[in-house]
Amino acid sequence: MLESTEHALLRRIAHEQAACRAPSLVAAVVRDGEIVWSGGRGRVGDAVPGTDTQYRLGSITKTLVATAVMRLRDEGLLDLNDPLENHVPGTPFGAATVAQLLSHTSGLTSESPGLWWERTPGADWDALVGSLAEGATKHRPGAKFHYSNVGYGVLGELISRHRGKDWLSVLDEEILGPLGMTRTTPHPVGAHADGFAVHPFADVLLPEPHPDAGAMAPAGQLWSTVTDLGRWTAFLGGDDGGVLSPDTLEQMRTMVTVDDSDVWTTGFGLGLMLVRYRGRRLAGHTGSMPGFLAVTLVDPAIRTGALALTNSTSGVGITQLALDLITTTEELEPHLPAEWQPSTVDPALLALTGLWHWGPTPYHLRIQGDALLLAPVEGAGRGSRFRPTGDDTYVGLDGYYSGETLKVGRDGEGVATHLDLATFVFTRTPYDPAAPVPGGVDGWR
Template identity: 50%
Template sequence: MTSSQDELLPGTRRALLHRIAVAQAQGRAPSLVAAVVRDGRVVWHGARTSVDGHGPDENVQYRIGSITKTFTAVLVLRLRDEGRLDLVDPLEKHLPGTPVGEASIAELLAHAGGLAAETPGPWWERTPGSLRPGITDVLGDQPLLHPVGRRHHYSNPGYALLGALVERLRGAPWEEVLRREVLDPLGLGRTTTRPEAPYAGGWAVHPWADALLPEPLEEYGPMAPAGQLWSTTGDLARFAAFLMRGDDRVLSMQTLREMRAPAAPVEPADVVDGVSYGLGLQLQHRDGRFLVGHSGSVPGFLANLTVCVEDDVAAVVLANCTSGPLLSLLGADLIRVVAEAEPRIPEPWRPLREVDASVLELAGQWYWGTSPFALRVTADGLVSLAPLSGGGRRSRFQPNGDGTWTGLEGYFAGELLRAVRRPDGAVDHLDLGSFVFTRQPYDTTAEVPGGVDAEGWRGAV
């Protein structure tokens, strides 16, 4: 990935530096390093450290904790795309013998499988993985706390199960599969399961004194797919660009859009906070933006990767402290700084390459009952249908190759749009999931379910 510190204006660069400097100072982090990605390239890198002359650069490793889960989710989605599994499959179908086999793969990806948040016994992130050598040790005697599929309840053991699923279907260790299928194709040579120099040491900062305590560096065994990885801002910037743009060697854009869609039941508190979960990705609405990514927290380290697809900006923030700066807020702030100071310049408008007369005749104004809608034919080969004013149901539709279109979002997602024609070939009306759209409100010349009063429109009676 190319990098240029000159691609942002000086005022923007200073605002970014100020934001991470405040976070490092107020959060009392021994070191904090950050990167911003725009248009698929690193456009800014910054670091703050408590040790003079030793500022970490984009190649210094930090432990990234639960960002590992997104990598594991990518491996599972690859299996789905290859036809090796279906997301609605129960875990038992592919990984038999666990006490939580009724949970579907999608539910595990979205933390909706009903599993406990943590493993039984001692704190798994601060003790050797050898204490939990197998999946039964990870799950314990009471692995389910909630009905399967009924609520979002974050579960680290759930991702241990997904890692075991990958190993079962690939016939190779999770680490080996990850290297072969994701890290090598994306050029993430500094993302590893064990630290490789140069790397930051993990520290605990005393809550009431400016004193440090080194944290142990444990290997997590079967829990590795939930939080084992080490990485750098350079590598995570590349991974962020992949999450925004896709790479057909790893996952298509269509599958990445699926990962970014809410997939778990939302709790009332989450509705207020604007937080939900997709397939291996945390989702949030902040400052009017839809952000996707993941946070990470293990003893000695904090991490955050945040992406705003609409603004085409992503931020990566890493720190080597057990608690302190709120990196999820910091990542969102770095995106906001860039997006507001230097708004994305739209791509040039371009016309259609070819005009299909049968599609073009559908363009223009339509009415659902008395509500006016506009159908537009766009250069990307889609059609859009939206109210002419105010809010309301709207969607883009992709062609199916047979004269029909399928909705891509909102109320009409998955619904079929088709033009119903009269015997002479003229368009009578549009049918959208049984909704009838006519050229005039309650058009008397078109087929309108329920009929049209024979006396027509009238004044007050």
């Protein structure tokens, strides 16, 4: 990157580390699947932290657990609408679905009963589920967003039962290994930062414990580095490495529930936190454990993201820091769109493009990559992309018609005369009398 850009990015993290009194802080910017800048401030021992210094990820762990669950879905081993009872029978909250657990809409309690789980050694699954025998469900499943660390302890058990091994081994074999994330571990290994609480009224530190969380570990156990978290940020931005299909990753990044309903800036998809900021839609997650804060956010549209890790219990504005790093990068070195190049298009598909009408309202149908885009000619409206599923049959990918079927109607000579989209009939001219418009067409007056 330009020297001026690098200085601006370093200045931003230097300010955060100094103003928020973080013992140490590391950060990076990711573009097009690669770390293009990284920096560190403060000290870990006697050294400035680097890209191989481990910090605890906290709840970013959940994004890897969610990815393992989605792999099970893609293999046909579960359906997102399955109740938990189908896969982990015998719990008092078995009516909650897999999707609800992923999106924090299951209604499960936020924390496990008993002692503060983040600061005490965790028990096994039997002890956890036993502690949840009464009062575990705080809200009707599906009723509202309610962040649940317990829900991810449950998903870790679901993964283990399907794979016949512990959830950590599954992550190692199916996700961390294939992506080359060799420095992401359940406990610190090699160079790592110790976690501290910073006194609110004095410049002194209190060491924080980091015990094994047991059955609650899928909610926030993992440690990682800038290098590994940079690879994960690239993954969330679309550099999937064969671990997930692009469609599944996009499904994870699709809003399921809004967190702050008054201003609608944050929410959750399937295992991913979603942020809307200055016209951008970002995906990722934050992490918080005693002694540590972490964040990864990426804008999939331009594949620019940022991450930050610090060994302070609180005080650092870790999410805003990541947003500022992305904004600074894009302001000083704007993302260059890919060069436009002509492509090969099926002539039969090309013949479908152009002007169509939903009643009297004009729409344009155009080819966009491997999909068709049907959108109003003017103003906002029911626009969606469609992907072919068979001869003259397409399925909606997003927008109002997501999941709905579009069929092409043709005359005896094979000419497309109308589009049947979820029973709505689109015609080449407004209410074409030659097309099967329900209710008939009596002519314009």
